[in-house]
Amino acid sequence: MARILILEDDTTFAQLLEGFLTKNGHEITLVTQVKQSFKQVENNEFDLLLIDYRLPDGTGLEVLSHIRDLGLSIPAIIMTSFNDVRTAVRSIQLGAFDYITKPVNPDELLMVIKNSLAKKDLKSVEPKETNSDFIKGKSAVADKLYEHISLVAPTDMSVIIQGESGTGKEFAARTLHQQSKRADKPFVAIDCGALSKDLAASELFGHVKGAFTGALNDKKGQFEAANGGTLFLDEVGNLSYEVQIKLLRALQERVIQPLGSTKQIPVNVRIITATNDDLSNSMQQGEFREDLYHRLNEFKIQLPPLRDRGGDLELFINHFIQLSNRDLERNVKSISNEAKTLLLSYDWPGNLRELSNVIKRMVLLSPGDVAQIGALPDEMMISVHHQSAPGNSSDLKAVNEQNEKALITETLIKVRHNKSKAAKILNIDRKTLYAKMERYGIE
Numbered sequence: 001m002a003r004i005l006i007l008e009d010d011t012t013f014a015q016l017l018e019g020f021l022t023k024n025g026h027e028i029t030l031v032t033q034v035k036q037s038f039k040q041v042e043n044n045e046f047d048l049l050l051i052d053y054r055l056p057d058g059t060g061l062e063v064l065s066h067i068r069d070l071g072l073s074i075p076a077i078i079m080t081s082f083n084d085v086r087t088a089v090r091s092i093q094l095g096a097f098d099y100i101t102k103p104v105n106p107d108e109l110l111m112v113i114k115n116s117l118a119k120k121d122l123k124s125v126e127p128k129e130t131n132s133d134f135i136k137g138k139s140a141v142a143d144k145l146y147e148h149i150s151l152v153a154p155t156d157m158s159v160i161i162q163g164e165s166g167t168g169k170e171f172a173a174r175t176l177h178q179q180s181k182r183a184d185k186p187f188v189a190i191d192c193g194a195l196s197k198d199l200a201a202s203e204l205f206g207h208v209k210g211a212f213t214g215a216l217n218d219k220k221g222q223f224e225a226a227n228g229g230t231l232f233l234d235e236v237g238n239l240s241y242e243v244q245i246k247l248l249r250a251l252q253e254r255v256i257q258p259l260g261s262t263k264q265i266p267v268n269v270r271i272i273t274a275t276n277d278d279l280s281n282s283m284q285q286g287e288f289r290e291d292l293y294h295r296l297n298e299f300k301i302q303l304p305p306l307r308d309r310g311g312d313l314e315l316f317i318n319h320f321i322q323l324s325n326r327d328l329e330r331n332v333k334s335i336s337n338e339a340k341t342l343l344l345s346y347d348w349p350g351n352l353r354e355l356s357n358v359i360k361r362m363v364l365l366s367p368g369d370v371a372q373i374g375a376l377p378d379e380m381m382i383s384v385h386h387q388s389a390p391g392n393s394s395d396l397k398a399v400n401e402q403n404e405k406a407l408i409t410e411t412l413i414k415v416r417h418n419k420s421k422a423a424k425i426l427n428i429d430r431k432t433l434y435a436k437m438e439r440y441g442i443e
Contacts, residue, residue, distance in 0.1 A: 001025045001026055001027055002026045002027070002047040002048050002113070002117055003026075003027045003029070003044075003045065003046050003047050003048075004021060004026050004027065004028050004029070004046065004047065004048045004049070004050055004113075005029045005031065005037065005040055005041065005044075005046045005048075005049050005050070006018065006021075006028060006029070006030050006031070006050045007031050007032070007033075007034070007036075007037045007049070007050070007051045007052055007055065007060070007063065008030070008032065008050075008052045008079070009032045009033070009052060009055050009056050010052075011032065014030050014032070015030075017050070017104075018030055020106060020109075021113075024110065026113075029044070029046070032055075032056070033055060033056060033057050034055050034057045034058035034059075034062055034063060035057060037049075037051070037063050037066075038063070038066055041063075041066070041067060041070065041072065041074070042070065046074055047074070047075075047117060048074065048075050048076070048077070048113060048116055048117060049063065049067075049074055049075070049076040049077070050076075050077050050079065050113075051063050051064075051076055051077065051078055051079065051096075052078075052079050052080075053078050053079065053080040053081075053099075054080075054081075060076075060078050060079075060080075060096075063076070064076060064096055068193065068194055068195070068196060069196050070196065071195070071196040071199040073194065075097040075116040075117065076096045076097060077096065077097060077098050077099065077100060077112055077113070077116060078096050078098075078099040078100070079099070079100055079101075079102060079104065080099055080100075080101055080102065081101065081102050081427075097112075097115070097116040098112050098115070098116065098357060100112055101377055101378075101379055103424070105361075105365065107364055107365070108361050108364060108365070111328075111360070111361075111364055135315060135316065135319045137309060137312035137315060137316070138311065138312065138315065139309050139310045139311055139312045140310075141304045141308060141309055141310070141312075142304075142309065142312055145172075145301070145303065145304070148299075148301050149172065149175055149176055149179065149301065150179065152176070152299045152301070153175070153176045153177075153179035153180050154179065154180060154181060155180075155299075156181075156270050157298040157299045158251075158270070158271045158272070158273070158295065158296050158297070158298045158299070159173075159176060159271075159272045159273070159298070159299045159300070159301060160273050160274070160275065160279070160296055160297050160299075160300045160301070161173060161272065161273070161274040161275075161300075161301045161303060162274070162275055162276075162278070162279075162300060162301070162302050162303065163274075163276060163302065163303030163304070163305070163351075164276055164303075164305050164349075164351055165276050165350065165351065165353070166306075166350045166351035166352055166353030166354055167303040167304070167305060167306070167351045167352060168303060168351075168352050169234065169274035169276075169303060170189055170232065170234060170274070172274075172301060172303060173187075173189070173230070173232040173234075173272045173274065174187060174232075176230070176272055177229070177230040177232075177270075177272070180230065180270065182228065182229045182230055182270060185226075185227075185228040185229030185230070186225060186226050186227075186228070186229035186230070187226070187229055187230045187232065188222050188225050188226035188229065188230070188231050188232065189232040189234060190203065190204070190222055190231070190232065190233055190234065191234045191235060192233055192234060192235045192236050192237075192238045192239050193234065193235035193238045195238070195239075200239055200240065200243045201242070201243050201246060201259055202215075202219065202221070202259055203221065203222060204221050204222055204223055204243065204246070204247065204250075204256075205221040205223060205246060205250070205256045205257065205258055205259065206218070206219050206220050206221030206223075206224060206256070206258035206259070207219050207221075207258050207259035207260055207261075208258055208259070208260040208261045209260075210260060211258070211259040211260025211261070212259065212260070215259075215260065218258075219258075221256060221258060223250060223256045223267045223269060224256070224265060224267060226267075226269045227267050227268060227269060228268055228269070229269065229270070230269065230270045230271075230272060231269045231270070231271055231272070232272045232273075232274070233271065233272070233273045233274070234273075234274045235274065235275060235276070236273040236274065236275055236279075236296070237275050237277050237279055237282050237287070237288055241287075241289070244288065244289045244292050245289070247292060248289060248291060248292045248295060250267065251271060251292075251295050251296075252295070254266060254267060254268065255267065271296060273296050279293055279296075279297075280293070305348070305351055306348040306351045306352055306355060307347045307348055313343075313344060313348075313355075314344065316352065316355055317335070317340075317343055317355070317359060320355060320356050320359035320360070321335075321359055321363060321371075323356075323360075324359055324360045324362075324363035324364070325363060327360070328360070328363055328364055330363045330364070330366065331369050332362075332363050332366050332368075332369060332370070332371050333369040333370070334369065334370050334371070335370070335371045336370055336371065336372050336373060338372070338373040339362070339371055339372055339373040339375070339376055342373060342376055342380055342381060342384060343358075343376070343380075345384045346380050346383060346384055347383070358376065358377065358380070361375070361376075361377070362375040362376055363375075373414060374414060378411075378425050381407070381410060381411075381414075382407060385406055385407050385410075404436065404440075405440040405442065407426070408422070408426065408433070408436060408437065408440065408442060409442055411425055411426055412442070419433055419434070
């Protein structure tokens, strides 16, 4: 049983969620406003947060930021409409485990909750090597990427891995470690984006008992834990200016000083950092120290977004189907032409992470051995239509009407002309749907 906080302003939907999750053995607390959720996470312990994106007094991203500032590590799932999917991808950058789109599919919700709770339970366990669950790709950009990794891995150079959210930055860092001379030593990963300003120094360098309020015992920092091996700092740009100074000193002098201690501890670690922002911009704005940037940037690896990886996309799709069949005990052997066309046309703003989640959902919703287009999220179809909209027309109304007609037609085909279902997917009432069908001459 998990203690779950649901933040949802649609009380009817929230009560449905509460009843469903209670039947599945979870303990539920309901709130309808961002401020109420702040009080709940400050005063109670939760195993999981289920957060609506749009709320009367803010957004779910504010809740994620508040959790991070409190130094809490609670898995969070963002619930969003298809219109907010690209914004929901940002929630992953702020520490959300996943997002799920409305209308929520019960089986998909249980799967995402199970995965979130499993990650929470494993957070204190030494990360396992996951090479068997990844595939390199065979495109020219993939060849160039792994050529660079092979070139720099055997050295002790500091590496910055830059790429959009979901491109596999931690996997690239692990690959660097595994191909290095430190492969038999620890690999320690820290998500700097999930650390509050107050806790970051303690997490990195440790502290002694009584160093600050709440420091009840001595704590070893992650620099010590990674001694002899590799320390991976994800989203390093989120570190405060004060912590950046301490980090620079640790790199230059190869010693750390736990908070509240006068003792200096020698350390020998290789630093790999990652960011989805351009640190040079942060440096120009005075948010990131120039001397630290040059110390970290001895070698830069740029991870390409999934949309630029050509034929690798189909390779990854097949790979994730195999993994999902294994994990979900399904037997999907192929994808319908319509579903494959949609998968290959979509631009994947969440990159490999989003692809993995979509394929797992597709496999879960496919009882047979052929995955159909109905097992894919509706927002993908809408997004593809927006991408393919004619860009050379100056008649905005005509462009919108053309997109609308195409979307209504394709939705009707998808639901086999069930107009009630089509209206629900399109988020309009049936009367409006009938009027638009007549206007556009849709039979």
